[in-house]
Amino acid sequence: MAPFTQDLSSTARLQGGGAQRDLSLSPLERYRAVRKASETLALPLSAEDQAAQSMPDASPTKWHLAHTTWFFETFLLRPNLAGYKVFDTRFAYLFNSYYEALGPRQPRPQRGLLTRPGVSDVMAYRAHVDAAMARLLESPDAEALGDLLDLGLAHEEQHQELILMDVLHLFAQSPLKPAYAPAPAAASADPGPLRYLEFGGGLCEIGHDGPGFAFDNEGPRHKVYLQPYRLADRLVTNGEWLAFIADGGYRRPEFWLSDGWALAQADGWEAPLYWQADGEGGWSAMTLYGLRPLDPHAPVTHVSYYEADAYAAWAGKRLPTEAEWEHAAEGLPVRGAFLARGRLAPAAPYHGSGPRQMFGDAWEWTRSAYAAYPGFKAAPGAVGEYNGKFMSGQMVLRGGACVTPDGHVRATYRNFFHPHQRWMFSGVRLADDGPAAEEASEAPGFADDVVEGLSQPQKAISPKYFYDAEGSRLFEAICELPEYYPTRTEIALLESVAGEIAQAIPRGAALVEFGSGASVKTRLVLDAAPQISAYAPIDISPDALAAAEAAIRRDYPDLEVAPLAEDFTRALALPDAVAGLSCVGFFPGSTIGNFTPSEAQAFLSAARRLLGPGAAFIVGADLVKPADVLEAAYDDAQGVTAAFNKNLLARMNRELGADFDLDAFDHRAVWNAEESRVEMHLVSRVAQQVRVAGRVFSFEAGEHLHTENSYKFTLEGFADLAGRAGWTLARSWRSPDPAFAVMLLTQTAAGTARA
Numbered sequence: 029m030a031p032f033t034q035d036l037s038s039t040a041r042l043q044g045g046g047a048q049r050d051l052s053l054s055p056l057e058r059y060r061a062v063r064k065a066s067e068t069l070a071l072p073l074s075a076e077d078q079a080a081q082s083m084p085d086a087s088p089t090k091w092h093l094a095h096t097t098w099f100f101e102t103f104l105l106r107p108n109l110a111g112y113k114v115f116d117t118r119f120a121y122l123f124n125s126y127y128e129a130l131g132p133r134q135p136r137p138q139r140g141l142l143t144r145p146g147v148s149d150v151m152a153y154r155a156h157v158d159a160a161m162a163r164l165l166e167s168p169d170a171e172a173l174g175d176l177l178d179l180g181l182a183h184e185e186q187h188q189e190l191i192l193m194d195v196l197h198l199f200a201q202s203p204l205k206p207a208y209a210p211a212p213a214a215a216s217a218d219p220g221p222l223r224y225l226e227f228g229g230g231l232c233e234i235g236h237d238g239p240g241f242a243f244d245n246e247g248p249r250h251k252v253y254l255q256p257y258r259l260a261d262r263l264v265t266n267g268e269w270l271a272f273i274a275d276g277g278y279r280r281p282e283f284w285l286s287d288g289w290a291l292a293q294a295d296g297w298e299a300p301l302y303w304q305a306d307g308e309g310g311w312s313a314m315t316l317y318g319l320r321p322l323d324p325h326a327p328v329t330h331v332s333y334y335e336a337d338a339y340a341a342w343a344g345k346r347l348p349t350e351a352e353w354e355h356a357a358e359g360l361p362v363r364g365a366f367l368a369r370g371r372l373a374p375a376a377p378y379h380g381s382g383p384r385q386m387f388g389d390a391w392e393w394t395r396s397a398y399a400a401y402p403g404f405k406a407a408p409g410a411v412g413e414y415n416g417k418f419m420s421g422q423m424v425l426r427g428g429a430c431v432t433p434d435g436h437v438r439a440t441y442r443n444f445f446h447p448h449q450r451w452m453f454s455g456v457r458l459a460d461d462g463p464a465a466e467e468a469s470e471a472p473g474f475a476d477d478v479v480e481g482l483s484q485p486q487k488a489i490s491p492k493y494f495y496d497a498e499g500s501r502l503f504e505a506i507c508e509l510p511e512y513y514p515t516r517t518e519i520a521l522l523e524s525v526a527g528e529i530a531q532a533i534p535r536g537a538a539l540v541e542f543g544s545g546a547s548v549k550t551r552l553v554l555d556a557a558p559q560i561s562a563y564a565p566i567d568i569s570p571d572a573l574a575a576a577e578a579a580i581r582r583d584y585p586d587l588e589v590a591p592l593a594e595d596f597t598r599a600l601a602l603p604d605a606v607a608g609l610s611c612v613g614f615f616p617g618s619t620i621g622n623f624t625p626s627e628a629q630a631f632l633s634a635a636r637r638l639l640g641p642g643a644a645f646i647v648g649a650d651l652v653k654p655a656d657v658l659e660a661a662y663d664d665a666q667g668v669t670a671a672f673n674k675n676l677l678a679r680m681n682r683e684l685g686a687d688f689d690l691d692a693f694d695h696r697a698v699w700n701a702e703e704s705r706v707e708m709h710l711v712s713r714v715a716q717q718v719r720v721a722g723r724v725f726s727f728e729a730g731e732h733l734h735t736e737n738s739y740k741f742t743l744e745g746f747a748d749l750a751g752r753a754g755w756t757l758a759r760s761w762r763s764p765d766p767a768f769a770v771m772l773l774t775q776t777a778a779g780t781a782r783a
Contacts, residue, residue, distance in 0.1 A: 066191070073195065073208075079147070085449065086197050086451065093154060102130065105164060109164045109167075115157065185432075189429070194451075200302055207318030210317065216326045223480075227254070232253075232600065239751075242438065245401075247404070248401055254349075257462045262327075263328070266326055270322075277338060277339065285337055285338075288448075302315070315373045323376075326375050327455045346395060348392075357439040358630060360383065362437060364386070364428065365389045369430070372431060379485055390453050394423065429452075478680060487732070499675050518549065518616060518770070522549055529770070534612075537610040538561065539562070541564070561587070561588060564592060566591075568593070573593055598634075602638060602639075622739075644758075645774075648770050670694075677710065685721065706737070708738075712731045715728055743757070743769060746769075757771055757772075757773060
């Protein structure tokens with residue numbers, strides 16, 4: 029082994045963090061994967077490396093390995109494994125971190141003085157505890173440990189990140205500037221100019237209350253009101269930070285909070301932690317790859333809250349609140365540059381639309397103080413000291429970093445540090461106030477979304493803009509086409525099974541329909557289930573909602589009708605008229621196939637919260653079938669679907685002053701088997717330029733404008749998707765070919781960890 033490096037280029041060697049989320053593994057397999065990952069991180073380190081402590085905030089690697097072991101011994105083995113023998117009673121003093129209820133401990137600043145026990149003794153301690161944990165997790169009592177085991181695994185993952193943070197700080201103090209791992213060959217590419225994404229704000233919810241593990245400080249879920257805001261589409265880069273330095277950012281008190289300015293002057297801050305001027309006008313930075321030339325395109329890291337806030341003030345912006353950050357991140361897949369990728373430094377994001385780098389690369393400072401959510405209560409006993417006792421004097425960070433284990437973070441995850449601290453992988457995403465509602469144009473979302481979509485390498489526009497008056501008329505015509513089977517197939521299926529569906533609807537229940545439209549299919553359920561006492565249709569179109577409401581009131585005079593004019597993906601509360609009633613959701617038409625898998629999961633989670641505890645959900649979904657059947661359904665012989673697709677161009681011409689030539693584009697529908705979806709595109713027949721909303725966009729001959737996805741499902745795949753959102757597939761009804769399914773979902777038993 030080289031004295032300061034070890035080849036960690038194989039990403040498999042950094043896997044294991046996140047294994048605790050893989051429920052296909054047994055509890056023991058999950059435990060062993062996480063424990064092995066910690067030991068893998070120690071492999072490049074000598075015994076001397078593992079014993080040193082570079083500052084009071086850091087800890088020796090050896091201490092991290094022992095402390096996480098003490099956690100399992102103290103909280104799982106001693107109370108739950110009969111006959112367990114403590115490895116060494118003195119370790120309770122040496123490796124307790126901050127649990128006052130469990131007695132005195134080695135002072136944190138003096139952990140580096142613990143030359144004994146040695147690394148080999150710590151590894152023997154880990155082996156002893158791991159063997160006992162294997163007995164415990166293979167015992168009949170293991171199932172009862174679920175929440176506490178998840179907490180222990182998540183706790184060890186936190187210490188995996190701390191190991192890398194602390195090693196970097198330790199190596200940065202050495203004049204040799206040693207590398208923890210060999211540097212990758214690839215350099216970051218220019219991420220492009222910073223853009224701001226607009227969010228409408230309003231009443232929304234943040235916090236965790238769904239299935240799966242979460243730390244106690246992530247809940248309870250609660251409502252917050254957000255003013256309209258803008259969020260940068262990516263993190264601030266080193267190159268952009270250099271401009272702050274060049275403009276005297278560290279010498280101009282007008283940008284700094286008072287405490288931050290005093291600290292920056294007292295400690296002589298001139299740049300982020302680990303930056304080093306090379307004497308020729310350039311900069312280098314200490315990384316886990318050793319001292320490296322500064323990458324101007326990579327996100328800036330190792331900045332304090334004070335520096336982040338000062339930079340935002342200099343840029344004429346601000347930091348986002350944690351509620352704004354979570355609102356923007358909700359529904360996004362938790363994918364990014366995490367530890368398993370094997371790159372131990374942040375890098376520039378790929379080009380793309382929407383928020384980039386929300387997860388991974390660098391923790392993002394928010395302007396929110398770390399405090400309890402409304403209704404928060406710490407758990408009883410020593411384990412309740414895990415988070416609540418630190419809710420003072422710290423600031424919240426979101427999103428995870430390149431040294432965070434995969435699967436560890438969520439959109440609701442709250443990290444926290446003191447505003448002066450810099451050794452963590454902390455970065456900056458800017459925010460700004462959005463326009464007041466009265467300043468907004470009639471349809472700012474349409475124009476902004478179109479400009480953004482046409483600005484991407486793969487041009488795309490959301491299918492929600494299909495449905496103007498002409499688009500709605502064309503879609504009704506599509507439903508009558510011989511090739512378009514979903515509507516008539518689903519109606520026939522509902523007619524045949526409505527009586528069985530009705531048996532799952534409690535007496536006095538409210539039927540809540542998402543995206544009700546004309547409420548045609550609803551009547552099949554209402555007729556079969558006269559025990560329904562109220563009907564709550566949700567639709568974004570007030571005109572469609574008013575027409576459906578009038579028709580239902582006329583034909584069902586004894587039914588309470590409580591419409592809700594709202595985007596059903598964002599509805600936060602049901603009408604007062606159905607408050608207190610048992611609810612059954614109704615979502616026919618396979619509209620769920622228009623969502624991406626991550627969006628579908630987010631919608632199902634939101635619907636579960638909206639409908640309330642004990643609710644059921646009836647969902648229609650189109651099933652996978654031969655490609656020729658699917659493609660014909662979205663590319664009919666009469667050309668109605670083509671007209672429907674091209675109407676999007678006509679709408680842009682009419683509402684956004686565009687000059688699309690509809691004859692210069694061809695409609696195309698293709699089955700993408702790998703993604704399990706039918707894709708609709710508009711394909712440019714010639715090289716051309718088009719003006720939209722005052723901007724000019726170029727199309728190459730043959731270039732695609734992606735307008736819609738329609739995902740198709742298997743019953744097993746849908747059950748898995750629903751399960752991740754807190755639902756159980758209780759029953760399904762399948763039509764004869766062409767196959768369509770109606771599914772009854774019930775809520776998964778509560779299993780959220782609140783340790």
